[in-house]
Amino acid sequence: MFENLSDKIDKALHILKGHGKITEVNVADTLKEVRRALLDADVNFKIAKEFTNSVKEKALGQKVLTSLQPGQLLVKIMRDEMAALMGSKAADISLQGNPxxxxxxxxxxxxxxxxxxxxxxxxxxxxxxxxxxxxxxxxxxxxxxxxxxxxxxxxxxxxxxxxxxxxxxxxxxxxxxxxxxxxxxxxxxxxxxxxxxxxxxxxxxxxxxxxxxxxxxxxxxxxxxxxxxxxxxxxxxxxxxxxxxxxxxxxxxxxxxxxxxxxxxxxxxxxxxxxxxxxxxxxxxxxxxxxxxxGMGDVVSLVERAQEQYNEEEARRLNKKIATNKFDFEDFFSQIQQIKKMGNVKDLMGMLPGMNKVMKNIDIDENAFKHIEAIIQSMTPQERRNPEILNGSRKKRIAMGSGRDISEVNKLIKQFEDMKKVMKIMQSGGPRGLTGLMRGMR
Structure with a gap:
């Protein structure tokens, strides 16, 4: 979503990198590139010019906070101006009358x-x-x-x-x-x-x-x-x-x-x-x-989507299994179903701060889930609950049953191990490790 615009604005903001303060010169150079990015995104010229002029006016003369770099301060100003340009806050639908x-x-x-x-x-x-x-x-x-x-x-x-x-x-x-x-x-x-x-x-x-x-x-x-x-x-x-x-x-x-x-x-x-x-x-x-x-992500929307699919009892059961290292393929399959219900995977990853750049070069095939599901469903209940018993002959049978190559079965088993690591990280609130999982799904 808006990947080209995000990339071009990010490149424009790099002009301020390393500067100790915002000046009229470096702001002008930066906003010139921002305006060019907006025009490339098919934003009306007059609106693009008004937007960058407003950002420039608010940026010049401001003192950079101790915890902020000039680029971060300009991003904050641009974020507020951009939100105002699009309406500032969400608007409700009016449903008056019966019907x-x-x-x-x-x-x-x-x-x-x-x-x-x-x-x-x-x-x-x-x-x-x-x-x-x-x-x-x-x-x-x-x-x-x-x-x-x-x-x-x-x-x-x-x-x-x-x-x-x-x-x-x-x-x-x-x-x-x-x-x-x-x-x-x-x-x-x-x-x-x-x-x-x-x-x-x-x-x-x-x-x-x-x-x-x-x-x-x-x-x-x-x-x-x-x-x-x-x-x-x-x-x-x-x-x-x-x-x-x-x-x-x-x-x-x-x-x-x-x-x-x-x-x-x-x-x-x-x-x-x-x-x-x-x-x-x-x-x-x-x-x-x-x-x-x-490029700041949208964690609030991601959490809202997750909450729609959230089952407290299931979450407690899963957390207990992760904590005791008993997370198995049945749990993996269940998690895939939950992710699918939340929407497009690449879009979901883009909601994490900083992930837009990472996900840009990763092509996630939504149909990859079908292959994974076919392989897991070709396992016996015992194999799904006890992945450690998956030896060569079992993998060969699973490959034949799912219509996939043996290499894909091995790849899934590796992804499964990655998922176990990711789930542990997610328990502690960190996004690291997700990229590896997604890259493995290419």
Missing amino acids: AVVLIAGLQGSGKTTFSAKLANFLKRKKGRNPMLVAADVYRPAAIDQLKVLGEQIQVPVFAIEGNKNPVEIAQKGIEHAKTLGHNVVIVDTAGRLSVDQEMMDEIARIHRAVKPSETLFVVDAMTGQDAVNTAKAFNEVLDFDGVVLTKLDGDTRGGAALTIKATVNKPIKFVGTGEKMDAIDIFHPDRMADRIL
Whole structure:
């Protein structure tokens, strides 16, 4: 996430390395490179210039604290300014009314339908709501079918009227149907176009007037940079939406949209999408995103994700096994399942301070877990509980049973030993050793 921008800002800050104090010259040189990095990330020129000017103004004349180097002080100033640029703090979604109506808008291909399902899943699982999805995209082929499939995955009902080409009527009837069945949130997925046009704007405006949503969210593809910002501006003039959703942040995102959309339309980014899975949705925290862009990690979000999968009884059992050196392949397999539930592994590692640089050159194949799982599942219960009995003949049988090469079985056993070491380190709160484990999964 924003790897190129993070790297370029980090290189820019190296200009201050070794300097005893902040001066107008070294700050100017540093911020010139920062501004160049922002422009490369597709940040609007005016906003990039205002940002660096603000940082420069606050940096000059400040005394460096005893425990800080000039570079660290400038990072702190940049972090605060960057967080303010993106909105300072997380913004809540408004769910007023019974049912509360959430209208989803955006261009075709931005990920509206997938996000609609993700939001329904989020409100159901984390907010205790009883949502219903309404399929009001009557133009895109298979849009209704896609929403129905996603609805089945998350066990949320989808209202649709086959053959009806009036999205206003569909949305209104969907809300009435939700009231009848006792759903307290209705999420209306609307149609998009390949580009902004008057017909689309008129239609979404009619839907908005008819359903009077308590929350209108504009979904944009984060990979489109300033195009996303310009589209958001056009939609906001018609809808006056409440918040922005940035999708595909797990892709090759330059960062321009995230950094400038709030300043352009004065509407907060409320959610971000970080993958295709239905739980790959996060509340947007400007301060945490600024930390990640500046290579400071995002430990708070990492802990929150871990807590969602945390089982206190299981943790006590595992800690006892680690303490007595009885951690086995069944425990290893269980931990893999927990990690998979938390999300993309490389993204998770990037949340640890300083790990962005390390992880940059490590290509973690998410499918590697499947190979590991196949090997472990090819072991007998006795072998999983007693790894020390894994001799040559047993390894050969496991390799054949899992369809993997004997070298991969040996590699996994080594990874297992690394995991035991990592778990001991994690017990004491240290991140060391994780890199070796991840590098071994290449």
